[in-house]
Amino acid sequence: xxxxxxxxxxxMRISHDLLDVTxxxxxxxxxxxxxxxxxxxxxxxxxxxxxxIDGQRQIxxxxxxxxxIELYVKAQNDYNGKSEQLQQAFQKLxxxxxxxxxxxxxx
Numbered sequence: 001x002x003x004x005x006x007x008x009x010x011x012m013r014i015s016h017d018l019l020d021v022t023x024x025x026x027x028x029x030x031x032x033x034x035x036x037x038x039x040x041x042x043x044x045x046x047x048x049x050x051x052x053i054d055g056q057r058q059i060x061x062x063x064x065x066x067x068x069i070e071l072y073v074k075a076q077n078d079y080n081g082k083s084e085q086l087q088q089a090f091q092k093l094x095x096x097x098x099x100x101x102x103x104x105x106x107x
Contacts, residue, residue: 004059004066008073023073030072030090031059038098040105041065064103068093 008023009015034041043051043058051058059065068090075086097103 003061004069007066008070011070012074012077012079019077022077026073026076027059027069028056029076030069031057031065033072034065034068034094034097035105037094038105039065039068039094039103041069064093064097068097 004027005020005023008027009020031041041059043060045051059069071086071090071093075083075090079086
């Protein structure tokens with residue numbers, strides 16, 4: 001999660017820690033939104049169960065998943081006044097990932 005938080009903060013050009021709790025919440029919400037949309041953003045074990053460490057679902061270390069989460073966090077925080085545009089970009093990437101066999105959930 002620290003790598004992803006750092007990526008989001010760098011992308012938003014933020015160097016302080018004042019918004020870390022907000023960003024961490026937005027990161028978890030973005031992953032849940034991807035999951036709800038049919039994308040598997042979480043690390044799973046051999047049995048297909050989501051890996052949970054210290055009460056947190058572990059997010060995949062994957063560039064496309066991280067980019068989708070970054071877009072979501074930026075949209076939620078109205079980065080550069082482009083909330084709507086960023087939300088649309090998140091939705092398009094989410095839809096694309098859901099249609100991809102590599103990221104889609106097996107339900």
